[in-house]
Amino acid sequence: MTTFLGLPGRTAPAARCDCRRCPWYSGDDADPAVVIAPVCSGCNSDCSYCGCANAACTSCPIRCGSRIDIEAWMVDIGDTVEFDDVTITGSLPPHLPTFIPQVDGSGVAELDAALSWPAYAVGLRRLFSPRTHTIFPRWADGGTAAEILRLPSTTLTVLSGYGEDPLVEAFWTARHRDRLIERIADLRFDLVLAPNYSIYGNWPRAEHLINMRRSLLLAADFADAGVPTVPNLYWFRLEDLRRYARWIADSPPPAIAINLQTVRENNHWESWALPGLYWLAENIPPQLPVIATGLSRPNRVATLVELFGPRLVLISQNPAQYALHGAVMTAEGRQDLHARVPDAFATSVRYMASLLPQPVLGGA
Template structure:
């Protein structure tokens, strides 16, 4: 995690900043700059302690603490090690025999709400015992469309078996307050979904040990209700950012007693999957990614079509899932062998 670089706060507005009590980066090189310039990461419109937008969000969210958000027990489906993601294409009909599938919000988002789970089931000919997880993970501009009471109600009334709270971004090296706001937004949305009757799962976001400890404290305060949490690792490309996330996950799992289950979105390579299993035991880790969709996208003009691309869509999907499951099994076996060796 990002360590302490100075005995004194690097952030010039730390003492007066409303987020001072929850910020873990004020003493590091990643502290908010005194002023946000157009050429700085995120540009001039990014959230910053001196911006009116930040103050508006701070008031709207009732501060950035987590203590004012409670959790509600929910009924969870039995999750496998790998949860395939499906799109909304009828070409998958008749090819889906798994017990649980995830669908990204962009596949079911409409102008006034989201497609009901019953419609998705009908489109894909899913059985009643096959579970659907709605992932509110996508580009920021799309997720902003969800930030309305009408959308919360639409998602709740759509009756997905599980809904994962939105993955509002925490980009670095943007000002840390943006990540703090988006972490609270995600948790507030989780609470709103629960209140509306959805089976919601919280999504966590951290950039520093202090963030990890805040999440751990919140879970420990709601231990009877929280059994599954979600983490979105899709955008952590660099080795240093990935390492920071793994350190945070290890710390969080230790602090919460190593009993939680995790739905982790993003990882696609065996080395990273093995690192995840070094941090969390296999039976508590459930991976999902969009890899099963990559080979199903329409070819661009002039792009060559390998043999895989001319097979029926459902067959290609089944092959993609089988490949991911095989790689995951190999990664788990390798991790266990290393632990015993």
């Protein structure tokens, strides 16, 4: 077993991705004296970091067994990469629509005046500064999310906790130091999609395992603070999906979220997203809601509707982005009409909603 800090039972990934000394390796040649949680079938053959011998690695964004501070990272995630100890309780808010437009947080009342939509989402970077790594004053000066956005109290507000890697990494670092979870809970969002941590194909397997656990841990932190929260699922291998399915069966969350904002190219969609989505559709409970972000192409939306039916919720920034240029989304594609922003926004939101089943989700 790989130990550190002189404390037995604490584990860390093996340096230089040496599977024979890794406590999570599940291969046939695994050493039973080392393995304590066989959750990984071995190294990532596409990894660009395996064998790295750079000793000055505390500034490296990659977590692997060769890092000189890997001990601190393992302590931070609870000394394990398993999911069994993570529980995310709660329920979805009542009357959640199947399409939720994501806005930038400015002029939302004006947008809603032409629409009266039941829910809006805002992204993490509209609330948590990518420059100062603190909550923006607008959100820190008191009031609920609905009040700050100048929406009716009956309108649902959703925090879409996704962002670029530097932003979500900064959020992880500051989450306890600055009481971020508690301060966001005070905003009384009706739903939070927990931040997710990336899994890239050229990263070491240890980074994948650590990031999958971090995504679930953050969701659990929000849920423990009393915020209705949905965890994001990222995966790299079939074994990852199987682990999620076992975890969901044992400790069902209120829903699962899948961030597809970075899946733009068809080869990535077809090689990673689609196989995983098909597998999930077959292997998670049939009534478990699925919240997807980042889709706008009608053919891809239709695929998700086919897979998940009326339990699907879609969140998209496209109506707001198109509206800024007076453009609308239609079945024929983008149309530049030079329309008023609120009118263009309303047209695109209604179009996106028309692609989805109409029942609302959530409690009674």
